[in-house]
Amino acid sequence: MHEKHASSFHENISKIRKLIVQSSLVPGDRLPSERELAETLSISRASVREALRALSFLGIVETRRGGGTFLCEQDRHRYIEILSEFIVTKQTKATDIVEMLKLLERMAFSEIKPTDERLTQLEAVIEDDRTFRQRLIFQLENDLFIRIWSEVNRFFEGLDVGDLYTLDERKRFVETWRGMGMPE
Amino acid sequence: MHEKHASSFHENISKIRKLIVQSSLVPGDRLPSERELAETLSISRASVREALRALSFLGIVETRRGGGTFLCEQDRHRYIEILSEFIVTKQTKATDIVEMLKLLERMAFSEIKPTDERLTQLEAVIEDDRTFRQRLIFQLENDLFIRIWSEVNRFFEGLDVGDLYTLDERKRFVETWRGMGMPE
DNA sequence: CGCACTAATTGGTCTGACCACTTAAGTATG
DNA sequence: CATACTTAAGTGGTCAGACCAATTAGTGCG
Structure with missing residues (x-):
């Protein structure tokens, strides 16, 4: 069922970044919820979370509990x-x-x-x-x-x-x- | 049951780093398995994984599938x-x-x-x-x-x-x- | 209109399970 | 005895479902 990728973790990060670009999101915009991303990308929510956490460390997104995940302000x-x-x-x-x-x-x-x-x-x-x-x-x-x-x-x-x-x-x-x- | 911390995520990272120091681990050494860490720190394995992933991004640890988690070589x-x-x-x-x-x-x-x-x-x-x-x-x-x-x-x-x-x-x-x- | 309350949404965490890979112990073979 | 193979245990990777906590969006009442 699964494609055999070198690392799905890195693939997932790439997918999300691509999705951000394709959706024409600008800093401050909200990303789809983790549950939506999981369904869209056909991966588990846990994997989505790991990828988002990585993007968070890279300074690309920011999460707000109860609020959502947002594209970081460029500042x-x-x-x-x-x-x-x-x-x-x-x-x-x-x-x-x-x-x-x-x-x-x-x-x-x-x-x-x-x-x-x-x-x-x-x-x-x-x-x-x-x-x-x-x-x-x-x-x-x-x-x-x-x-x-x-x-x-x-x-x-x-x-x-x-x-x-x-x-x-x-x-x-x-x-x-x-x-x-x-x-x- | 839980202490009310500002962010358990950051607390967990801190705990693991402290555990590394207390165990006198040197670069190349293997950390306890994720399941052991979860039990030792009284948190779920999912939380352990998120903390380890962060430490991985910080260049402190390195994970090898099937092998374990290791302290990074200083190189x-x-x-x-x-x-x-x-x-x-x-x-x-x-x-x-x-x-x-x-x-x-x-x-x-x-x-x-x-x-x-x-x-x-x-x-x-x-x-x-x-x-x-x-x-x-x-x-x-x-x-x-x-x-x-x-x-x-x-x-x-x-x-x-x-x-x-x-x-x-x-x-x-x-x-x-x-x-x-x-x-x- | 505005305020308080409720319900839905969302990220945070936990549990338990299964898979893929590695490692090491055990076993058979020469 | 030494080597090669097989097997089992251990470990990280992923998944599914559930509940909690915080925020947000409605809703109704005054």
Whole structure:
């Protein structure tokens, strides 16, 4: 029944991308629901979801629970350009990597709404620099941001220069956050 | 029963990454099976798979059907470094983007084993430059490579300079491939 | 018109099953 | 004993169906 493809996973991604083009969707438009896609492409909903998740990581689509799946606004793509330019024009010096990482984490810091739960999560790992920073970034829940951070952090870890922040800095980090207004 | 997290998807990724660290896994090591992970982390196998797929896109793990899930060899990470350096040192000039794209596709060309099926798939879309190149890259089945190619191709499409190859070039492409030795 | 309530839609997760492939243990064979 | 073959267990890949949670679109009432 099934055609024998090298990888149906990659085929599915391709199918969906093609469908987006054929439907003349523009950024902000909604894609068919997962159930519709499954029926249209004659694959299971689970496979549709895996493909959509991949497209989400590629910064092409965005999902909203209860709402649907949407074509990303092109603005999100800019992150990549910014990242690439930053890294290269600076010729990837060690100090610039550190600077870039701190910049990214400062961006996350300012964009994440501090809640008790998030603060608790961060305090639980405050001893470990790497885990602390990772958890902070993941709290942003922006896949593209996570992706970029991961790449830059990979550079950083390759430098093997120890922690990015001191324990005191991380503590001050959390304290500052706690001081910011929390709803209710 | 469930803790109320902002996003269990991101939590799951974090859990698995943490488990990798705690288990002291090194590149090349095998992770627990999806079923084991599901039981260990108290989540469904479907959720484990979504998290693993994300980690796969981040270039952290690699799955082998029937074999298992493995920590990526660090060599794969080098792709990112190569890409970043290339783009930035060249200051992202249009001609360099084209050059980079062609380089990537030449790499794919040399790494993919040409089979009848793949040739058929390529010939089916030989009329459309974009689809042709995309399908070629996807046949490599290397998520990291796909990711990098996607980014560079995004630059390219932003240039809006038409096709990368002529129809004749694509045809010669396929012919050359067909000429290469095929097993059996 | 506007507000509250309801029903339908949609993404998120879970369960269980079967398939295809890999690996390794077991077995027969020389 | 060593080798080659067969077999069984394990693993990722896919599928089907169900329920939950959040959003959205109607609907009716004031």
